[in-house]
Amino acid sequence: MSKYFLNYLDELESEAIYVLREVWAQFQNPVILFSGGKDSIVVTHLAKKAFYPSRIPFALMHVDTGHNFPETIQFRDDLIKELDARLILGLVQESIDKGRVAEEQGKNATRNALQITTLLDAIEENKVDCAIGGGRRDEEKARAKERFFSHRDDFGQWDPKNQRPELWNIFNGKHFEGEHFRVFPISNWTEMDVWNYILRENIEIPSLYLAHDREVVYRNNSWIPNSEYLILEESEKIVTKKIRFRTLGDITITGGIESEADTLDKIVQEVSAMRKTERGDRTDDKRSETAMEDRKKQGYF
């Protein structure tokens, strides 16, 4: 690092730390939305730095669809232990059992959209006034319009056409009772920045991101992992491939890519040569051109 200016990764890091400290200063009961994916892992790592030598002052909230990769859950539990942090669970299964939501039917059924209700219920029950997320503006076109401090009304909804202007680095988190904020400290990071940072900081990530042999089926141009929830079409067959995942969502919707990248170094090399966006392998985004916007308006991550 030069003495008189920061390189881009240091600048992004300082920006994110600044945002996390603003959250702590402006809200009563903020949590980190933790999915076990690399972005929420990076946010958690940044929170550790922002408050050092104090502990992370945020609880980690996990909206658990029940359709997890077992590796993700193991990773989550280990991290919670290491941080000595509190875990708040929102269980989609519970929302289904209570009749708050109904399970989708058919081959392409997922619990992705059901998470919205569970998330909003968990926010309300735990009186959370700020949920910190790992969303990035480069991920998706609706996210490109997102603020660092993003207001949600008392129905948890986002109004993209009527957002508060956000100037300089002055963030306005003022809100009325029942409303909450979503805050995105790594808004300005790209997938490449996240990987470069993970490599630089040597941050531990779930093994799913590294190339490994797995039973998969080819569907919608990507490799969907075999699991107890998978319903096979007649024409589909299960094969074993060396794959890795670029994003981690539910096991039912997260497609892997064929890859030999089994170290962080190799992943960074691979991502820099990548010609497809990371969400290109997520079937939840493929449902329509505005699938993300529509879910976000209702209160999605």
Add this chain to the structure above:
Amino acid sequence: MEISNNQLLRFTTAGSVDDGKSTLIGRLLYDSKSIFEDQLEAIETTSKRKGHEGIDLALFTDGLRDEREQGITIDVAYRYFTTPKRKFIIADTPGHIQYTRNMVTGASTANAAIILVDARHGVIEQTKRHTFIASLLQIPHVIVCINKMDLVEFKEEAFNRIVKDFENFASKMLITDIRFIPISALLGDNVVNRSENMSWYQGAPLLHTLETLHISSDLNKVDARFPVQTVLRPQREGYIDYRGYAGRIAGGMFRVGDEVIVLPSGFNSKIKSINGPSGELAEAVVPMSVSLTLEDDIDIGRGDMIVRSNNQPNPSQDLELMLCWLNNNPAKPRAKYTIRHTSNEQKAMIKEVVYKIDINTLGRSQDDSEMNMNDICKVRIRTTQPLMIDSYRENRMTGSVILIDENTNETVAAGMIV
């Protein structure tokens, strides 16, 4: 790949409705190979459906459902690309709806502004408006792209005439670095690749210009300013007496051992340690997030500012501001608002509207004191407690404020301290 020492450059793009702003951004992303195959496929499909020949680069910047349906841009969108030399963040601001509000937002953090001029129409009212906002927000570098050169047969005279017109009106504004580039966003001339149609142009193409702008001096590296965000008091073994003042350096540089004063209380002390994101540092520079510890136990909290004893901001309760109104509800005369300046929050009252700027003629009107959405006025305000201010020209971080309406909690105005 090695992690490089590349810098980050933020720029904003301003243009009128049909001057090819979206095409330019699409071209920058496309020619710098920042567009992924699945994005390209999606755009190809849409282009075909809409009956375009080839691919319409402008479609890359479409975002929300309403924008796609109506073919307009509603809000600032952020886009990212990287070259081997730099990382770039584009604040893509819409050309018409709530124009001023959006451009002010995009401009507030920008190192550079790209202003688009249609080569056929030359400098028009909107061009002046965009340039004025770039100067008002003190964007350090302005790049004027004279676009659609293909429609004026790539003629040097057309370019020169516009440059002359532009320099004429811009000489009245506070712009320190301004450059002109003749381009065709549609055909790609002088965007990423040098134009073969305009051999008379000796300067660099747009991307090369963005890659080489000197931006290390864009932040104030002289006047050390540290607004305290929060205090770290770890209740754990080994750190029982630890008090760390957490914040992001808003100006200059701090070193261990520096004589500092805490404002507004006025207590003096010395910097004992600086903790950066990756451990202890001997010194730290703007815009780094750090936490400081001091030699003496002083009562310090959020909103206080730590500065060097020999270089202090002005404590002031009466501020003169250039204020841009951002809300549908007009400013109420003598109404009270919450004012945010760095991490400090006070109440403020707008005491007087000195004049309003007619954004089209840039004339000043003294009789019109009503502030509506998108109006820019010079105002005098009074705050309940002194703020530790610098002028906006000296420091964009310690020279800026926002006003918040207590009834709605909305951010209603952005102010630059004169």
